[in-house]
Amino acid sequence: MDWFPLLLSLRVASLATLLAAVFGIGGAYLLAKGRFPGRGLLEAVASLPIVLPPTVLGYYLLVVLGARSPLGRAWESVFGGPLVFSVSGAIVAATISALPFCLRTARAAIEQVDPRVEAAARTLGLPEWRVALQVTLPLARRGVIAGVALGFARALGDFGATVMVAGNIPGRTQTMPIAVYDAVQAGDDARAGTLALILAVVAVAVLLLVNRFSRVGV
Amino acid sequence: MTVSVAAAVHAGEFVLRADFTLTTEQGPVVALSGPSGSGKSLTLALIAGLLRPDSGTVSIGGRPVADAATGLHVRTQDRRVGMVFQEALLLPHRTVVDNVALAVRTGSKAQRQERARDELARVGAEQLATQHPRTLSGGERQRVALARALAGDPELLLLDEPLSALDQPTRVALRALLRERITVPTLLVTHDLDEVAALAHSVVQYEPGRTLGVSPARGRAAASPRVLSP
Incomplete structure (x- = not known):
């Protein structure tokens, strides 16, 4: 049994979840508390990965990050290799797929925090960043954790965006969901069954975690 | 200390026009008194900077802190007010002593904790220090909230119906505490x-919707403190 896809998937999903959590929670706070022009547009764009077919999302990521795009060239000049068809590409695809789950769930939780508790904290002299980190986010933590867990599940399970951006290179960019597809195509039922079972078990574990922490709807 | 409010603020359909200048020359406690829904709490929110006036000005100790015409708005954090609300609004994820220490503005972590314990002792709540707010009674929570408000060395203390959610015996006990502590x-x-x-x-x-002016209180201000003190 080749464990490479599992290890790669765990690595990609962990890093992608970390990135999606940082940007998702930060974005959720901005959207929940900020009043600025373009807020509605930002929210819509951040939610696109939920409604776009993953292959379409992957296609646009290829357009934006490909070797001929300005971003792609900038990446290559800094890191010495292309972003697409690399593990980094898979991480970017998984991050973008996970982001809206972190963002929307965290935002709902942040909006449910009693604004009077935040007001009380302001009267104690806490600057805004301390109100955010020491009052709002701890009070919203259940929803924030649930969102991050959903983001992890999404990052671990992404097929379409990852295969478009990172390709299907066994031993290099072949993550679990892609390996399942590969095994089925090759008629290796035992391998497909094992990989699928592992993904299903992780998914159920994440849902149990989410249900335990979440009182906020997705 | 003088506080001047000459401002209007809209809250939904309700409009408050507050116009008064009060001083604490007669004694430190000035009551904002009147029927429920007359705009007393809104006035405190204006003075604390939790609300911006739609027109007019607010000043604390002679310093303008809000002016709708010029857009001046000193942030709540910079107004040096301490506030206690009808509900204590303690942070549920922090212990009592941490809640109070959060308000102490200077010193090392150990010094802030020590100051917090001192403040808790002054309101008769030192034994609650390591508990979490959810384990406290309503009266205990308000004691902690008062300690927390005083721990920031406010130049002005704002008490928004601090006793009205409490039962009668607790209210009487806390009224005595306020009388003594403030x-x-x-x-x-x-x-x-x-x-x-x-x-x-x-x-x-x-x-x-409006203020009628400032007058001396009949009870406490008229009586000499020596007569009232035990």
């Missing part, structure tokens, strides 16, 4: 006339 200039919002009589040195009278 030395900083304090604005007390209440619709309870017993509270006004027991605590206030002067009174800003409200009717729905």
Whole structure:
């Protein structure tokens, strides 16, 4: 049994979840508390990965990050290799797929925090960043954790965006969901069954975690 | 200490026009008194900077802190007010002593904790220090909230119906505590006339949507402190 896809998937999903959590929670706070022009547009764009077919999302990521795009060239000049068809590409695809789950769930939780508790904290002299980190986010933590867990599940399970951006290179960019597809195509039922079972078990574990922490709807 | 409010603020359909200048020359406690829904709490929110006036100005100790015409708005954090609300609004994920220490503005972590314990002792709540707010009774929570408000060395204390959610015996006990503990200039919002009589040195009278002016309180200000003290 080749464990490479599992290890790669765990690595990609962990890093992608970390990135999606940082940007998702930060974005959720901005959207929940900020009043600025373009807020509605930002929210819509951040939610696109939920409604776009993953292959379409992957296609646009290829357009934006490909070797001929300005971003792609900038990446290559800094890191010495292309972003697409690399593990980094898979991480970017998984991050973008996970982001809206972190963002929307965290935002709902942040909006449910009693604004009077935040007001009380302001009267104690806490600057805004301390109100955010020491009052709002701890009070919203259940929803924030649930969102991050959903983001992890999404990052671990992404097929379409990852295969478009990172390709299907066994031993290099072949993550679990892609390996399942590969095994089925090759008629290796035992391998497909094992990989699928592992993904299903992780998914159920994440849902149990989410249900335990979440009182906020997705 | 003087506090001047000459401002209007809209809250949904409700409009408050507040116009008064109060001083704490008669004594530190000034009551904002009047029927429920007359705009007393809104006035405290204006003074604390939790609300911006739609027109007019607010100043604390002669310093303008809000002016709708120029857009001046000193942030709540920079106004040096301490506030206690009808509900204690303690942070549920922090212990009592941490809640109070959060308000201490200077010193090392150990010094802030020590100051927090001192403040808790002054309101008779030192034994609650390591507990979490959810395990406290309503009266205990308000004691902690008062300690927390005082721990920031406020130049002005704002009490928004601090006793009205409590049962009668607890209310009487806390009224005595407030009477004894309060030395900083304090604005007390209440619709309870017993509270006004027991605590206030002067009174800003409200009717729905507007203030009627400032007058000396009949109870406490008229009597000499020597007669009242045991």
